[in-house]
Structure formats: structure tokens, C-alpha cells
Amino acid sequence: xxxxxxxxxxxxxxxxxxxxxxxxWWAGRSFRRQxxxxxxxxxxxxxxxxxxxxxxxxxxxxxxSGHAIGVGLLTLVFGPWVAFLAYTLVLVLQALVMGAGxxxxxxxNALAMGFVGAFLAYGLFHLLRSVQIDLAVVVAVFxxxxxxxxxxxLVLGLQPLIAQAPDGxxxxxxxxxAVTVPAVLVPHLFIGVAEAALTLLIWRHARKRHWLxxxxxxxx
Amino acid sequence: MPASxxxxxHRAGRGPEVPTLSHPARLGLYLLAVVAISFVHDPRGLxxxxxxxxxxxxxGRLRLLxxxxxxxxxILLLLSAGFLLMGWLTGQPVVAALVLINLxxxxxxxxxxxMMRAVNLDRALVHWPQAQRWLVIxxxxxxxxxRLAQDYRYAQRSRSVLPPxxxxxxxxxxxxxxxxxxxGVHNADLVTQAMRSRGALHD
Numbered sequence: 233x234x235x236x237x238x239x240x241x242x243x244x245x246x247x248x249x250x251x252x253x254x255x256x257w258w259a260g261r262s263f264r265r266q267x268x269x270x271x272x273x274x275x276x277x278x279x280x281x282x283x284x285x286x287x288x289x290x291x292x293x294x295x296x297s298g299h300a301i302g303v304g305l306l307t308l309v310f311g312p313w314v315a316f317l318a319y320t321l322v323l324v325l326q327a328l329v330m331g332a333g334x335x336x337x338x339x340x341n342a343l344a345m346g347f348v349g350a351f352l353a354y355g356l357f358h359l360l361r362s363v364q365i366d367l368a369v370v371v372a373v374f375x376x377x378x379x380x381x382x383x384x385x386l387v388l389g390l391q392p393l394i395a396q397a398p399d400g401x402x403x404x405x406x407x408x409x410a411v412t413v414p415a416v417l418v419p420h421l422f423i424g425v426a427e428a429a430l431t432l433l434i435w436r437h438a439r440k441r442h443w444l445x446x447x448x449x450x451x452x
Numbered sequence: 453m454p455a456s457x458x459x460x461x462h463r464a465g466r467g468p469e470v471p472t473l474s475h476p477a478r479l480g481l482y483l484l485a486v487v488a489i490s491f492v493h494d495p496r497g498l499x500x501x502x503x504x505x506x507x508x509x510x511x512g513r514l515r516l517l518x519x520x521x522x523x524x525x526x527i528l529l530l531l532s533a534g535f536l537l538m539g540w541l542t543g544q545p546v547v548a549a550l551v552l553i554n555l556x557x558x559x560x561x562x563x564x565x566x567m568m569r570a571v572n573l574d575r576a577l578v579h580w581p582q583a584q585r586w587l588v589i590x591x592x593x594x595x596x597x598x599r600l601a602q603d604y605r606y607a608q609r610s611r612s613v614l615p616p617x618x619x620x621x622x623x624x625x626x627x628x629x630x631x632x633x634x635x636g637v638h639n640a641d642l643v644t645q646a647m648r649s650r651g652a653l654h655d
Contacts, residue, residue: 236524237560238553239531242490269648273640276586280593281633321586327564328573329591332523334560335486401549403493406535430626437630443637 235341235388237334239405241395244387248339255347256320262313266445274443275310279318281434282306283325285427287332300427301380303349304373308357308435310445312350319346344383352376369435370428377424378417385409385416475575482567486560495548498555502562509566516569520561528554589643593636600635604628 267275282302302322306315320342326333333341353376360368389409392402407415438444473481492498506513532550539546577584608616608624616624 236527236557237486237564238490238557240490242487245490269644272582272586273589273644274637276589277593277633277636277640279586280590280597280636281629283590283594284597321583321590325587325590328568328571334564335483336490336560397493397549401544401546403549403552406531406546406549406553407538411534430629433626434629434633437633441634441637 235334235337235384236332237336239391240334240337240340240387241391241404242336243394244390245336245339248343252339252342252347255343256317259313259317259320262311263317266311266314271310271445275314275318278306278309279321282319283322285430286322286326287330300423300430301345301349301377302427303345303380304353304376304427305431305434307350307353307376308369308372308431309438309443312354314445315350315354316342316346319350340387341384344387345380348383349376349380352379366432366436369432373428373431374424377420377427381416381420381424382413385412388412388416475572476578478571479567479573479576482563482571485563489556489560489563492556493552495552495555498552498559502555502559505559505562505566509562512569516565517562520558520565523565524557524561528557585647589640592643593640596636596639597632600628600632601625 282305285300285302285305287299301319303315303319306318310318320338323333323338323341323346327335327338353372356372356375357368360371386409388405389407389412391405392408395403397403405412489498489501492501506517509516532554535546535550538544573587574584577587604624
């Protein structure tokens with residue numbers, strides 16, 4: 233779901249921006265260290281792929297649809313810091329080039345999907361890779377998608393509590409957690425399964441082509 | 453660049469030379485406006501700004517408004533219908549809040565559509581050459597992926613009288629996706645080599 237501008241309160245996005253800016257700066261340092269002229273084109277291709285994945289509507293049971301995220305794939309190929317930065321670019325492109333999503337929602341989305349999603353996927357992959365590497369990819373991507381979705385739902389549901397008019401009516405997103413958590417999480421159960429399978433397919437292909445950046449071509 | 457939009461406000465035209473806002477400045481102005489508007493909670497104020505923005509956006513303002521509406525209409529309808537239902541069930545007044553939220557979201561979407569028309573991102577990123585290069589390659593790859601996907605869809609449609617099943621669509625998408633990935637990486641490598649051979653990477 234692309235959250236447009238105007239639904240996230242300044243009480244939320246300004247602190248999120250304050251957290252995100254130093255993280256972007258650190259990610260930029262990491263990016264300069266890891267990504268040279270040789271890797272940048274490949275990263276650009278995977279960033280474009282993540283962009284398309286997050287624009288691609290997947291048919292879901294019941295006639296609904298949702299979109300994948302793509303940050304798990306970026307993480308498993310390039311590592312979490314580069315993935316965080318690349319995913320931020322995806323969000324910026326969606327907001328500024330496609331008009332989907334929003335600038336005020338950017339720090340929240342970047343932290344929830346780009347940062348938490350990337351580092352959770354990275355941690356889970358490294359935790360489980362010794363058990364079975366394909367399973368590690370699937371679990372890492374699935375859990376990171378659900379965690380990101382849960383965070384977005386919590387932030388949305390927080391809005392009526394922290395941004396009210398004097399009469400108690402909401403000024404930004406109007407629904408509380410009782411609505412946002414199931415509304416965001418349930419579709420992402422299906423999206424998570426589809427994206428985990430898709431990521432495994434592409435990750436195996438990337439491993440075969442020796443495109444994985446770190447750990448001797450075995451993963452992030 | 454059309455003779456309207458943020459650029460039009462400071463356009464030289466045929467009269468005396470008026471400095472044109474640079475693209476980084478236009479982008480900065482847009483970002484400031486988005487933040488400022490999220491602090492406005494008066495529907496009349498938002499409505500006035502909306503009308504003002506529409507008037508200032510120059511020729512093609514209706515198209516701009518429709519473009520903004522297209523982006524936010526589905527989410528606003530869903531949100532408004534749900535909130536109206538909730539208000540009806542709980543007996544709470546919701547119309548004022550809905551007017552405020554709808555106006556703000558529409559206004560910000562309009563500003564984004566205006567910015568997309570008036571700002572050239574390549575020029576806006578002129579001080580960040582690596583970001584600019586990344587953007588160029590990413591945009592190129594997005595176009596490439598889209599074309600390949602479209603070609604594949606047309607090819608599949610022309611070879612079958614029945615629409616593909618969901619399983620066929622997923623399998624086909626996987627095959628075309630991996631082929632596109634190989635092609636994309638190869639093309640991006642070629643672009644980088646071409647840029648290097650022309651001295652574009654010696655910064």
C-alpha cells in the first residue's frame with residue numbers, strides 16, 4: 233500500500249526523519265565503501281527490479297491485490313546498508329517520478345521497510361543459513377515483510393491517538409490499531425509468501441551468476 | 453518544460469529578464485510546501501491554497517488536477533467510506549475530519565503532480581553526480597523491464613485464444629524476469645563501460 237502525503241502527522245514524520253537522516257548518512261558511507269563503478273550498474277538493475285516489484289500488483293485470493301516490497305532481495309544480494317539506501321531511492325522515485333506514496337511518509341516507510349526490513353532479513357538469513365540456505369532466504373524475506381507491515385500498521389494506527397483536533401476528531405489517518413493491524417497484516421501474509429518465493433528464485437539466479445556482493449558469493 | 457508551473461512563476465518570457473528558479477530550488481520549494489501544508493488544519497485554508505495552487509499552475513491545470521485525483525482517489529474513497537461507516541455505527545460526527553483529510557491529501561497530491569511537471573530530477577540532482585548516474589541507470593532499467601514485460605504479454609496473448617491461468621502467468625513472469633535481469637545487468641555494464649570510455653566517471 234502506498235501511503236500518500238497528508239495521512240502521516242508531523243509528530244510522526246519529523247522524529248522519523250531525525251532518526252532516518254543519520255542512518256542515511258551512515259548508509260551513504262557504507263555505500264561508498266562497498267559499491268564501486270563495477271557494482272553500481274548491478275545495484276541499479278536490482279534497484280529497478282525492487283521498484284518494479286513494489287509497483288507490481290499481485291493477485292490475491294478473494295480478488296484483492298497487493299504489492300511486493302523487494303528490500304529482502306536487495307539485502308541478500310548487497311547487504312543491509314546498501315539495501316536500505318537503495319530502497320530509499322525506490323521510495324523517492326515512487327514519490328517524485330510516479331507520484332505514488334509521499335514525501336512525508338518517506339522517512340517512516342524507509343525506516344519500516346528499508347531499515348528494519350533489511351536488517352531483519354539480514355539477521356535471520358545469517359542465523360538460519362547453517363540450517364538450510366534456501367529456507368534461510370524464504371524465512372528471512374517472509375518475516376521481514378511481516379515485521380515491516382506490522383510497523384507501518386502501528387504507525388498508521390497511532391495517528392488518531394497523537395494528532396487530534398480539540399474535539400477529538402482525527403487530523404490525519406483516522407483508523408486505530410484495531411483496523412490497521414489486520415487490514416495491513418492479513419494481505420501481507422499472502423504477499424510475504426509470494427515475495428519469499430520470488431526472492432528465492434532471483435537470489436538463486438544471482439548466486440549462479442556470482443552477483444552476490446559479500447560472503448564469498450554465498451549471501452549478504 | 454511547459455510554459456506553466458513553478459517554472460512559469462519566474463520565467464523570463466519575452467519581457468525583462470527575470471531569474472528562473474533552478475531545478476534544485478524548485479524541488480526544495482516543493483519539499484518545504486509539503487511540510488508546511490501538513491501543519492495546516494483549517495479546511496478553509498487548505499481549500500484556499502488548493503484553489504491558489506490550481507490558478508498558479510497555469511495552462512493544463514485541469515489535467516494536473518485529474519492526475520492528482522487519479523493517484524489518491526482510490527485510497528481516499530476507501531478511507532472515506534470506511535470512516536463514514538465507522539461514524540454511522542458509533543454515532544460520532546466524521547464529516548469535518550473527512551473534509552480536512554481529503555482536502556489535505558488532494559492538495560499535496562496536486563503539488564506533487566505540479567512538481568513532477570516542473571522539476572527535472574536530473575537537473576535537480578546536479579550537485580550529486582553519483583545519485584544522478586544511479587537515477588539514470590535505474591530509470592533506464594525500469595523502462596527496459598517494462599518493455600520486456602509488455603512484449604512478453606503481447607507475445608503470450610497473440611499465441612493463445614484463452615487468457616493465461618494464474619499459474620501460467622506466474623511461471624511466465626518468472627522466466628521473463630530472470631531473462632530481463634540478465635539483460636539488464638549486461639546493459640548496465642555496457643552503459644558503465646561506455647561512460648568510462650568517455651571519461652564520465654573520472655570525477
